Amino acid sequence: MSDTLESARGFATIVKARAGDPPPNLRDYGEAVAGFRWDDVRARLDGLPDGAGLNLAYEAVDRHAAGPLRSKVALRWIGRDGEVREFSYGDLAEASSRFANVLGELGIGKGERVFGLLGRVPELYVAVLGTLKSGSVFCPLFSAFGPEPIHQRLEIGDGRVLVTSPTLYRKKVAELRPSLPDLEHVLLVGEGDEPTAVEGTLDYGTRMRAASPTFNVPPTDPEDMALLHFTSGTTGRPKGAVHVHGAALHHYLTGLYALDFHPDDVFWCTADPGWVTGTSYGILAPLLHGITNVVDEGELDADRWYGIIQEQRVTVWYTAPTAVRMLMRVGAQVAREYDLSSLRFVGSVGEPLNPEAVVWGQQAFGKPIHDNWWQTETGGIMIANYRAMDVKPGSMGRPLPGIEAGIVRHLEGGRVEEIAESDVEGELALRPGWPSMFRGYLHDPARYDKCFVDGWYLSGDLARRDADGYFWFVGRADDVIKSAGHLIGPFEVESALLEHPAVAEAGVIGVPDPVVGELVKAFVTLHKGYEPSEALRLELQGHARKRLGPVVAPKAIDFRDSLPHTRSGKIMRRLLKARELGLPEGDISTLEDPR
Numbered sequence: 001m002s003d004t005l006e007s008a009r010g011f012a013t014i015v016k017a018r019a020g021d022p023p024p025n026l027r028d029y030g031e032a033v034a035g036f037r038w039d040d041v042r043a044r045l046d047g048l049p050d051g052a053g054l055n056l057a058y059e060a061v062d063r064h065a066a067g068p069l070r071s072k073v074a075l076r077w078i079g080r081d082g083e084v085r086e087f088s089y090g091d092l093a094e095a096s097s098r099f100a101n102v103l104g105e106l107g108i109g110k111g112e113r114v115f116g117l118l119g120r121v122p123e124l125y126v127a128v129l130g131t132l133k134s135g136s137v138f139c140p141l142f143s144a145f146g147p148e149p150i151h152q153r154l155e156i157g158d159g160r161v162l163v164t165s166p167t168l169y170r171k172k173v174a175e176l177r178p179s180l181p182d183l184e185h186v187l188l189v190g191e192g193d194e195p196t197a198v199e200g201t202l203d204y205g206t207r208m209r210a211a212s213p214t215f216n217v218p219p220t221d222p223e224d225m226a227l228l229h230f231t232s233g234t235t236g237r238p239k240g241a242v243h244v245h246g247a248a249l250h251h252y253l254t255g256l257y258a259l260d261f262h263p264d265d266v267f268w269c270t271a272d273p274g275w276v277t278g279t280s281y282g283i284l285a286p287l288l289h290g291i292t293n294v295v296d297e298g299e300l301d302a303d304r305w306y307g308i309i310q311e312q313r314v315t316v317w318y319t320a321p322t323a324v325r326m327l328m329r330v331g332a333q334v335a336r337e338y339d340l341s342s343l344r345f346v347g348s349v350g351e352p353l354n355p356e357a358v359v360w361g362q363q364a365f366g367k368p369i370h371d372n373w374w375q376t377e378t379g380g381i382m383i384a385n386y387r388a389m390d391v392k393p394g395s396m397g398r399p400l401p402g403i404e405a406g407i408v409r410h411l412e413g414g415r416v417e418e419i420a421e422s423d424v425e426g427e428l429a430l431r432p433g434w435p436s437m438f439r440g441y442l443h444d445p446a447r448y449d450k451c452f453v454d455g456w457y458l459s460g461d462l463a464r465r466d467a468d469g470y471f472w473f474v475g476r477a478d479d480v481i482k483s484a485g486h487l488i489g490p491f492e493v494e495s496a497l498l499e500h501p502a503v504a505e506a507g508v509i510g511v512p513d514p515v516v517g518e519l520v521k522a523f524v525t526l527h528k529g530y531e532p533s534e535a536l537r538l539e540l541q542g543h544a545r546k547r548l549g550p551v552v553a554p555k556a557i558d559f560r561d562s563l564p565h566t567r568s569g570k571i572m573r574r575l576l577k578a579r580e581l582g583l584p585e586g587d588i589s590t591l592e593d594p595r
């Protein structure tokens with residue numbers, strides 16, 4: 001495994017060359033924070049004509065279509081079989097207007113929920129934008145969900161319209177439809193020009209062709225509900241987070257600073273719009289900036305992905321740790337067979353990005369991978385490694401200008417206080433009030449209220465802040481292991497194991513123990529060319545002890561062929577634990593390939 005770093009190597013700060021063309025948008029972090037005003041961000045958006053408010057889709061599409069960007073490529077879609085289709089800002093404006101008119105003709109009004117259950121096909125993007133324009137609310141569903149999770153979300157979300165395909169409808173919706181009385185209309189996106197003809201449904205193509213391509217966006221208050229996003233369900237039953245049109249400010253800001261968008265950029269976010277990353281960054285942020293957004297219908301495959309970066313000359317690439325680990329498994333030499341020189345910035349979100357992976361980016365792409373942190377609830381990136389900032393591998397970076405993040409400790413009586421000292425672990429918290437903040441968990445106000453204590457939004461994640469103001473992820477509060485008086489974050493243990501050349505992926509949990517409280521136990525998958533053996537187990541334990549010390553190193557290591565992941569690619573530690581302890585598995589609606 002020549003690509004894997006030697007385990008003895010420390011993770012030094014990656015100091016960036018300051019030259020570069022174009023210069024980064026965020027050049028001086030301190031200055032940007034000190035001079036920050038949300039009004040300045042608002043001034044970069046147009047607002048609806050005649051002061052009629054702020055509408056996400058108008059800002060993302062219509063305002064560009066009405067100006068010099070009209071014929072610029074907004075969406076470059078790559079089909080599963082390699083077919084490429086381009087949609088200009090003008091095309092997207094017309095298609096989304098048609099969709100808004102279709103909803104109007106169906107009597108779907110402001111605030112009513114339109115669900116999407118489709119693969120990454122152009123019609124999905126049109127439906128999202130058209131729904132937002134119309135004032136209705138879009139809720140994306142991941143197309144690989146089974147019938148139960150789909151039903152559950154349609155029910156919680158009061159779905160009135162579902163846009164899906166004939167196959168997905170027959171397989172996953174038809175049977176449970178009678179128990180969804182609110183679901184009035186199902187629009188089916190067929191293949192080719194042949195109208196779909198499934199009982200109880202409408203044909204998307206026929207309706208779209210008959211609809212007018214012009215639509216006047218109705219007055220939209222920035223506080224109007226725009227999107228409903230279900231969380232990943234990593235820790236339990238997924239929650240429906242409510243987002244508003246005003247989120248456009250934050251999507252714009254993070255596109256500018258965290259992803260460093262420049263006008264000629266070709267951006268590719270690999271997340272599916274079924275998850276918040278695939279909507280906030282897979283659709284909205286790049287369009288708000290008027291750049292070209294690449295969408296790939298296909299699935300993760302190293303050659304396919306590197307081929308796309310090479311052919312599309314992708315400049316900014318936003319992906320996830322699970323994908324990076326998979327690419328690492330294939331090896332950096334595969335990346336080097338492609339011309340990836342167009343890449344200026346590579347970002348990652350969704351899970352902690354192991355330091356090993358940050359540094360691997362340097363080997364594979366000549367660029368470190370920039371980790372950033374946020375949640376479905378935050379609607380956009382909150383803490384990030386910026387292009388101009390030196391990277392400390394393993395750190396999530398620093399809060400966006402405009403965002404105040406803190407580490408808090410819990411006190412008696414349910415109160416919290418900020419921890420002023422650096423390098424102390426506590427709960428990661430944010431000062432409420434940023435524009436893309438969720439405005440509620442749908443139908444669950446009590447759960448929403450519980451997130452806000454003493455002027456902080458509590459994230460449910462544990463972290464620490466170092467003396468330079470960089471934040472370091474420790475673990476989800478639910479996943480943290482308490483052993484012999486120590487708090488152990490699984491991420492630290494997993495990262496150390498990943499430094500061993502044999503280890504491809506690691507998931508770490510605490511197993512109850514009468515003496516120390518919880519014992520650290522690791523589940524690992526191996527790289528090609530390595531086989532599980534007692535000798536390897538001892539070697540991994542020795543390696544971990546050397547790196548972490550005897551208290552933190554795992555006491556037990558099990559080899560696995562694969563680890564359980566959510567469909568959005570996160571390791572489900574709670575499931576590893578439930579299975580280890582023979583406990584009920586809980587809500588596994590987001591589990592990838594349940595078995």
Ligand code: ATP
Pocket residue numbers: 231232233234235236237238239348349350351352353371372373374375376377396459460461473475476568570
């Ligand atoms: P649920 O809330 O339903 O259990 P979830 O928290 O996984 O699911 P998301 O909102 O998709 O749902 O994920 C946000 C969480 O993902 C964060 O709270 C954090 O635990 C983790 N996460 C995201 N980005 C990072 C990162 N860069 N480093 C560490 N953890 C991250």
Ligand code: MG
Pocket residue numbers: 231235375460
């Ligand atoms: Mg969560």
